[in-house]
Amino acid sequence: MRALLLVTTALVLASSARAQQASPYLPLDHWTMPYLEHLVRARTIRDPSPLIRPFRRADAREVLRAADTVNASGAIRSLVRRLATYFATDRNTEIWYRTDLMFGGRAATHARRTAVRDSGNGDLWNRGHLSGVGVVGPVAFASRLDWDYRLEADPDYQGSISREVAIPNRFNDAYGSVQFRLGEVYFGQMDRNWGPTFVEGVILSPSPYSYDHFAVRFGTRHASVSVLATQFDDLPNGAGNNAQRYLVLHNIYLRLPFHLTANIWEGTLFAGENRQFEPWFLNPFKLANRTWRDEGGLPNNNLVGGDFELAIPHWPRAYFSVFIDDFPPAAGDEEPTSGALTAGVQGATHGVAWTAFYTAVANLTYRATSPEEILTRRGVGIGRNQSDYDQFTVRLSMMPVAGVLLNPEFTFIRQGEGDFRQPFPPQSAFPNTPVLHSGVVEKILRIGIDGRVEVPLGPASVAIAFEAAYHRFTNFGHIRGATGDRFVGSVQADFIVGWSHLLWEP
Secondary structure, X not given: OHHHHHHHHHHHHHHHOOEOOOOOEOOOOOOOHHHHXXXXXXXXXXXXXXXXXXXXXXXXXXXHHOOOOOOOOHHHHHHHHHHHHHHHOOOOOOEEEEEEEEEEEEEEOOOOOOOOOOOOOOEEEEEEEEEEEEEEOOEEEEEEEEEEHHHHOOOOOOOOOOOOOOOOEXXXXXXXXXXXXXXXXXXXXXXXXXXXOOOOOOOOOOOOOOOEEEEEEXXXXXXXXXXXXXXXXXXXXXXXXXXXXXXXXXXXXXXXXXXXXXXXXXXXXXXXXXXXXXXXXHOOOOOHHHHHHHOOOOOEEXXXXXXXXXXXXXXXXXXXXXXXXXXXXXXXXXXXXXXXXXXXXXXXXXXXXXXXXXXXXXXXXXXXXXXXXXXXXXXXXXXXXXXXXXXXXXXXXXXXXXXXXXXXXXXEEEEOOOOOOOOOOOHHHHHHOOOOOOOOOXXXXXXXEEEEEEXXXXXXXXXXXXXXXXXXXXXXXXXXXXXXXXXXEEEEEEEEEEEEEEEEOO
């Protein structure tokens, strides 16, 4: 059924739309992404795909060509030229591919990829990758093999690491994408994020590491309807038997007049013992709640949300996101409201870009009355990896010298004792279940800075990334009156070299 759907969709798109030049996606952890995001924040380049990441390599090349550097500093102009030269090596032809080799190391006080929620023991780890991206007509493809000893200690990586393998490794990117003027058919794995780029998405983020999924998009990059589908790991149901779990997401993406962009989405996680994939949930032109009713009301977890960006020229950008997991008037009971919201602004002045945002995730968000319907993949949240917290962050972004990016940050977090890995409370406990900040609230004050230095060496480059922060805890470990503080940080150095190859030109 799924193979038939894939082939049919590809044929329909191929027959009804003129093919366009395909392009691989730019990974979220690619060395150019921090610089591109800085240029977007500083309004030197336009955002290739507001509220949606990743974007394609061709999209980066296009916005760099149109960069506004009239009033930019010398460091910014130099960066734009460097990035434009890098992406110019992508061939604008029918068949080409690029290979990249990276090897380096990371030293850190913790094992997680980010220090905001540091966890795991610190160490010095070797790392590297071998990647290939390319184009064959309307097909873009990518395959990247990472090797990283840090995976053994990262609590967010739940993949199997064989004792017989000398070097821990995984494929971060591995996909094929058939791209047309009016759509795309995609299968494979890569990290995605829906929502404002300064924070992880509430329903789709890189928190659980990349995983295989199937996606179809109908429309242009300014107005489209998409569907994404995947299968998650089995979990025990209420009877203790393994239940099979599937996730389907739909979204409507619109770049509207008056500088407004909207990404409105809905999701359905359906699960059950010996349950098979149910293709009717794939229909992106029908509300999942109606599909659920039409198909007999089989158990599932329905979700809805939206992300919005208002980017009026010469004014700070404004962002708002809302996620409704459950709402009492719709549920008809006393269950506490669950979901999430984010509000933020972003601007630039005198060459310094700034971001300020507030976000909150309710106590019962991502949980479900049926334990198999929890919104996790291998114990890690598919959106945020925490619940029952709110956070306020102010972050600056500046480039004093070409290739040197600095990001000072101030963050304040209030974390309740709620955790989506805990069982859903019984109905009798609803009156005493807070919407936010259950139990003793731990408070975390974070003052830090992160940055990146990129030194070009002909076709190669050396990239150095660092992060350093001071964390001050109140009610440490959710113990009233307990305090604590610690320094967290990391330094990463990589040598990167790549080659672009033209296989055939008509």
